[in-house]
Amino acid sequence: MANPFLGVFFHWLGGLASGSFYVPYRGVKKWSWETYWLVGGFFSWIICPWLLASVMTSDLLGVLRQQSWGTLWWTYFFGAMWGFGGLTFGLTMRYLGMSLGMGVALGYCAAFGTLLPPVFKVFIPTIPVPETIVQIASTVPGQVTLGGVLVCLIGIGVAALAGFTKEKEMPEAEKKKVIKEFNFTKGILVATFSGIMSACFSFALTAGNPIGEASAALGTSTLWTGLPKLVVVLLGGFTTNFLWCTMLNIKNRTGYQYLASYVRVEHAGLKPSGSEPAAAADAATKVSQVDLKVPKLSNYLFSALAGTTWYLQFFFYTMGETQMGKFGFASWTLHMASIIIFSTMWGWILHEWRGASKKAHGLIAAGIATLILSTIIIGYGTYLKGLSGAD
Secondary structure, rough: OOOOOHHHHHHHHHHHHHHHHOHHHHHHHOOHHHHHHHHHHHHHHHHHHHHHHHHOOHHHHHHHOOOOHHHHHHHHHHHHHHHHHHHHHHHHHHHHOHHHHHHHHHHHHHHHHHHHHHHHHHHHOOOOOOOOOOHHHHHHHHHHHHHHHHHHHHHHHHHHHHHHHHHHHHHHHHHHOOOOOOOHHHHHHHHHHHHHHOEEEEEEEEHOHHHHHHHHHOOOOOOHHHHHHHHHHHHHHHHHHHHHHHHHHOOOHHHHHHHOOEEEEEEEEOOOOOOOHHHHHOOOEEEEEEEEEEOOOHHHHHHHHHHHHHHHHHHHHHHHHHHHHHHHHHHHHHHHHHHHHHHHHHHHOOOOOOOOHHHHHHHHHHHHHHHHHHHHHHHHHHHHHHHHHHH
């Protein structure tokens, strides 16, 4: 029997996991981004999904073998497309920080998670989406939902203005005390792409519904029926991220970091003056190479913790979805809103906006509040659609 209150609790746990997953990566030292992202990704996309689905559901491999190629393909394909969003999501955190980065990326995700499936349905009628954008816009519930998307885009604009204000007001050294690679322009571009592609996750879950139904038919408890489809969705996400991170390992020559105990870095020091001529004493600095010890064990532990935490957002999302009953329309809304709230909380805890003006603080607060309001409006539009469908 459905329990919406328990469903809301699970969705908030998922939001807490998603809003917190990047924190452990801050403990990784002397590894490149592509190295720790891929290590964490193995836990997010391979180890945790297969382990928990194998333990908590009935005959996982049998359920997957029952599925049509169409179901498996669309679930995997949308998972791979979502993988591009997940890949660039990490870059968003690097360039904008947790509060602004997640707020903008997830705002786009909420908006395009609503818009893209029906838009694609116009051009690809076979995709597992019930209505086209034209059909949605012709109904009152659809118009409310599209209004929510408009509010969402306004919220993104306000949050982006806050980031622009912060960048303009704060000295470069101050901005990079907490966010070492802060870059507003690059971050906004990456966040836009990430938000659009991350919306594919909701398509993947819809495409994978037959997998959950087959698992339930074999005796899996309702609470865990969402886990088998995560195996397929996240395998798609793993494919995208694995290929990209491996290419970066080759390009940047960082593949050795997975096993190395030391990393070689360049160190600049002044040439000794001694009895050398004045011109020589004023010459450019001498560059030497220094080997620094890598905390390999702690790097693996922090990356594993980050990856596991990221997977838990999906784990709790599918649990919450099974408990929402007739309020299932609110699942995506609750997920997005809770992630934005918890990521903003971490942004304040980590002092990402320390030194910014009151204007910038006010703008980011208004932007986050508008994004949350938009998810509520989008959810209400879905609720109205459910009522009209019941009639």
